[in-house]
Each structure stands twice: as C-alpha cells, then as structure tokens.
Amino acid sequence: xxxxxxxxxxxxxxxxxxxxxxxxxxxxxxxxxxxxxxxxxxxxxxxxxxxxxxxxxxxxxxxxxxxxxxxxxxxxxxxxxxxxxxxxxxxxxxxxxxxxxxxxxxxxxxxxxxxxxxxxxxxxxxxxxxxxxxxxxxxxxxxxxxxxxxxxxxxxxxxxxxxxxxxxxxxxxxxxxxxxxxxxxxxxxxxxxxxxxxxxxxxxxxxxxxxxxxxxxxxxxxxxxxxxxxxxxxxxxxxxxxxxxxxxxxxxx
Amino acid sequence: xxxxxxxxxxxxxxxxxxxxxxxxxxxxxxxxxxxxxxxxxxxxxxxxxxxxxxxxxxxxxxxxxxxxxxxxxxxxxxxxxxxxxxxxxxxxxxxxxxxxxxxxxxxxxxxxxxxxxxxxxxxxxxxxxxxxxxxxxxxxxxxxxxxxxxxxxxxxxxxxxxxxxxxxxxxxxxxxxxxxxxxxxxxxxxxxxxxxxxxxxxxxxxxxxxxxxxxxxxxxxxxxxxxxxxxxxxxxxxxxxxxxxxxxxxxxxxxxxxxxx
Numbered sequence: 001x002x003x004x005x006x007x008x009x010x011x012x013x014x015x016x017x018x019x020x021x022x023x024x025x026x027x028x029x030x031x032x033x034x035x036x037x038x039x040x041x042x043x044x045x046x047x048x049x050x051x052x053x054x055x056x057x058x059x060x061x062x063x064x065x066x067x068x069x070x071x072x073x074x075x076x077x078x079x080x081x082x083x084x085x086x087x088x089x090x091x092x093x094x095x096x097x098x099x100x101x102x103x104x105x106x107x108x109x110x111x112x113x114x115x116x117x118x119x120x121x122x123x124x125x126x127x128x129x130x131x132x133x134x135x136x137x138x139x140x141x142x143x144x145x146x147x148x149x150x151x152x153x154x155x156x157x158x159x160x161x162x163x164x165x166x167x168x169x170x171x172x173x174x175x176x177x178x179x180x181x182x183x184x185x186x187x188x189x190x191x192x193x194x195x196x197x198x199x200x201x202x203x204x205x206x207x208x209x210x211x212x213x214x215x216x217x218x219x220x221x222x223x224x225x226x227x228x229x230x231x232x233x234x235x236x237x238x239x240x241x242x243x244x245x246x247x248x249x250x251x252x253x
Numbered sequence: 254x255x256x257x258x259x260x261x262x263x264x265x266x267x268x269x270x271x272x273x274x275x276x277x278x279x280x281x282x283x284x285x286x287x288x289x290x291x292x293x294x295x296x297x298x299x300x301x302x303x304x305x306x307x308x309x310x311x312x313x314x315x316x317x318x319x320x321x322x323x324x325x326x327x328x329x330x331x332x333x334x335x336x337x338x339x340x341x342x343x344x345x346x347x348x349x350x351x352x353x354x355x356x357x358x359x360x361x362x363x364x365x366x367x368x369x370x371x372x373x374x375x376x377x378x379x380x381x382x383x384x385x386x387x388x389x390x391x392x393x394x395x396x397x398x399x400x401x402x403x404x405x406x407x408x409x410x411x412x413x414x415x416x417x418x419x420x421x422x423x424x425x426x427x428x429x430x431x432x433x434x435x436x437x438x439x440x441x442x443x444x445x446x447x448x449x450x451x452x453x454x455x456x457x458x459x460x461x462x463x464x465x466x467x468x469x470x471x472x473x474x475x476x477x478x479x480x481x482x483x484x485x486x487x488x489x490x491x492x493x494x495x496x497x498x499x500x501x502x503x504x505x506x507x508x509x510x511x512x513x514x
Contacts (some may be wrong), residue, residue, distance in 0.1 A: 065405040084405040
C-alpha cells in the first residue's frame with residue numbers, strides 16, 4: 001500500500017497544519033456554530049462528536065466551504081482558505097446522495113479530476129492515471145462499471161473516498177461515514193481511514209458512536225453549537241465533558 | 254432529425270433533473286406566449302408566434318429559477334404558480350383573437366408546414382444547444398449531481414441553472430412547429446427516459462437519447478406518411494412506444510427482467 005506516495009508530513013520536517021479560529025456559522029438569524037477553534041495536523045483522524053443538531057454536519061460543511069462562514073478563519077498550511085481548496089474533499093452523508101443518478105463508479109471518481117482538468121480540457125494521461133490509481137488503491141477496479149446504487153454501503157463510501165484520492169485531497173471531510181454500515185464494512189472503513197491517515201492525510205469525520213470512537217480516531221472535538229472540548233480522544237471522552245456535550249441545552253441563551 | 258437529436262440529447266438533462274413536469278409546464282406556457290405574439294403583432298405569423306413562445310417560455314422558466322433562489326419556495330412550486338398565471342392570461346385573451354383556428358397548428362404541430370426559414374432557425378437552435386451542452390458538460394453534471402459541492406468548487410451553480418432552463422426553453426420552441434406545444438414535451442423527455450433504462454453511463458444517456466430522438470423523428474415521419482396520420486403525434490407515439498418496450502424488456506431495469514430474477 002505504501003506505493004501510494006504522498007508528499008505530506010512524514011516526508012518533511014514540518015507539519016501541515018489545519019488551524020480553525022473563532023469559526024461561526026449562522027443560518028438566517030439562527031446561530032448554528034460558534035466559537036470553534038482548534039488546530040490539528042495531517043496524519044490525524046479527528047472525530048466530531050455531539051448530539052443531533054449540535055452542528056457536526058455544519059462544521060464539516062463549513063470547513064469544506066459548502067456553507068458560508070459568518071466569522072472566523074481557516075488556515076491550511078499557513079495560508080487562509082477563503083472559500084474552497086482543492087486539497088479539501090467533502091464526502092456527503094449517504095442519504096444526501098442521489099444514488100439513482102446514472103453514473104458509474106469510474107465516472108464518479110473522474111469527477112474528482114474536474115477541478116484539475118478544468119471545464120473543457122480533455123482528460124490528460126495524468127488525469128487518467130490518477131483515476132486508475134485511486135480505483136486501485138480502494139480496490140474498486142472490478143466494480144468500476146457499476147452504477148453507484150449497485151454497491152454495498154461500504155463500497156459506496158470507498159467510491160467517494162476514491163474520488164477524494166483522485167482529487168489529490170489532503171484533508172478528507174466525512175459526514176457520518178460509519179452510519180448504516182454493518183460491522184464488517186465498518187471495520188474495513190476504519191482500517192482504510194487509518195491507512196489514509198498514515199499516508200499523511202488529515203481525516204475529519206462526524207461520528208456518533210462513542211464506544212468505537214477511541215479506536216477509530218486520534219483526536220475528538222466535542223460540540224454543542226459551541227465547542228465543548230478538543231484534544232486527544234482519551235483525554236476528551238470523559239464522563240464530565242460528555243455530560244456537558246449531551247446536556248439539554250437549556251442554559252444556552 | 255436534428256431537432257430530434259438535439260432534443261433527445263438534452264432530454265438527458267431533463268431526466269437527470271427529474272424535471273419532466275417542469276417541461277410540460279413550460280410547454281404550456283408557449284400558448285399564452287403565442288397569443289401574446291399575435292396580440293402584439295396583430296396577426297398570426299410564424300415570426301410573431303415564434304417570438305411570443307420564446308419570450309414566454311424564457312420568462313417563465315428563468316423566472317421560476319429566480320423565485321426559487323430564496324430557497325423558501327421550491328422551483329417546481331414557483332413554476333406551477335407562474336405558468337398557470339401565464340396560461341390563464343393566454344386563455345383569457347384567446348377568445349378575442351380571430352385566428353383561433355390556425356392556432357391548432359401550433360398546439361399540435363404541423364411538421365410539413367415547416368418552411369425553409371424555420372428549418373434554419375431549428376438548425377441554429379439545435380446546434381447552439383448541442384454546442385453549449387457539450388462545452389459545459391462537466392460543470393453542468395456537477396451542478397446536477399451535487400449542487401452544493403459544485404458551488405464550493407467555484408462552479409457558478411446559479412448561472413448553470415439559468416443556462417439549463419434557457420436551453421430548455423429554446424429546445425421547446427424549436428420543436429414547436431414540428432410537434433406543437435403540448436407534444437414537444439414528449440420529444441424532450443421520452444428519449445433519455447428510454448435510454449436510462451438501459452445504461453448507467455452518463456455520456457451514453459446523452460448520445461443515446463439524441464440518437465433515439467433522431468430515429469424516432471425519422472421513423473415517425475415515415476410511418477405517418479405511410480399510414481396517413483399527422484406527423485407530430487406519430488413521432489411522439491413512436492417515442493412513447495419505444496419507452497414502453499424498454500420499460501417492459503430492458504435487460505437491466507425492465508419489468509420482466511425484474512420479475513425473472
């Protein structure tokens with residue numbers, strides 16, 4: 001697996017850091033997220049943990065640039081990310097995807113190359129190579145002509161991951177990737193994310209299963225509209241902090 | 254032929270957007286458009302009808318995209334409100350016009366009455382549609398598949414939606430003379446709907462739809478000549494029966510295939 005070369009972290013002296021400062025997102029007048037600040041670097045797997053409606057998906061989308069940020073900055077490798085960065089890849093929640101869209105696995109992965117290939121340009125051989133390598137790395141070669149609905153849940157996740165790899169993204173933003181997967185598919189996805197992180201990518205995923213979090217993730221961010229805590233999983237997942245995360249938000253004005 | 258092809262090609266988008274009903278709404282809009290054209294020009298000529306229909310279809314189509322910008326009102330809802338209003342206006346004006354008889358041509362089409370100038374217009378619109386769709390294929394696909402991701406990647410999603418609707422209106426108007434207001438929907442929906450029962454490849458949906466549209470149009474013309482039927486309806490009936498056959502017998506998604514497995 002190590003032939004997938006990735007020029008990040010371990011190959012350099014410095015770390016590629018993602019720094020989020022004072023992030024705030026509002027929908028109309030309703031505050032969806034406020035006071036998010038954390039810093040992490042590639043090679044890590046970060047879990048976003050919180051109750052339903054706590055803003056997990058919103059945070060993922062805000063980092064990916066899918067929802068406008070009302071305030072705050074996001075810096076990646078020292079430069080501010082204004083709206084969208086090609087090095088960020090967003091993987092939607094399963095129910096947000098139109099699975100009946102007539103597109104094959106390969107077609108989906110090719111979409112990851114659109115930003116590089118431009119709107120009109122032909123696919124260059126390096127684009128084709130990137131698509132082939134991504135399909136290979138995620139063991140999708142035999143499935144490449146399948147329509148995306150004809151895949152199992154785990155394979156669907158892999159197809160979207162392959163698109164992110166083809167895009168040469170360094171930061172993978174996943175919205176509830178483990179939801180709806182059976183145990184075997186879950187553990188496969190867990191190993192896969194571990195491998196992708198060790199190759200030097202930064203993985204940020206919303207997650208709701210507290211029991212599996214310590215083994216699947218390195219760091220955790222507890223969220224209840226505002227940031228409750230951020231740090232290594234073992235230090236953050238304490239009964240006291242979890243109580244505060246999942247408390248009925250009556251105290252919040 | 255070309256109209257069949259370009260409409261069939263574009264029908265890929267219609268099917269992808271699940272917009273069949275919008276198309277039929279738009280096609281109805283052309284009636285008030287034509288009445289308006291007559292009212293303004295004072296007579297039913299090719300040009301007045303054509304411009305009227307184009308104007309109305311563009312206005313209603315783009316208007317619905319604009320209204321739905323606020324996200325509060327779905328585009329289908331906006332479209333329904335706007336087009337019924339326009340249609341009502343058309344129906345209200347209609348009795349005051351003297352050319353009601355001829356209007357039937359426009360409702361149901363008369364492909365053999367198509368003149369040379371019309372042919373060139375259709376040819377122009379057909380090529381324009383094909384050209385722009387092919388050029389903008391990638392951003393359009395992204396827009397249709399994941400609008401919010403496309404927006405984040407810098408695709409001007411809103412303009413894309415305007416363009417798609419404008420092309421839709423153009424294609425409708427182009428097929429107006431061949432098959433008429435009401436039936437033009439068939440040309441814009443049936444081909445890709447049929448192909449979508451066979452393939453999972455997005456590009457095939459477009460080219461196959463185009464091919465099927467062209468074949469359907471050609472065989473429609475031939476059959477209608479042989480059986481002495483009106484041409485426009487025959488074309489649509491051909492396309493409709495092809496769809497029915499595909500629905501029954503497609504190896505992938507057909508009803509019979511599903512039953513066997």
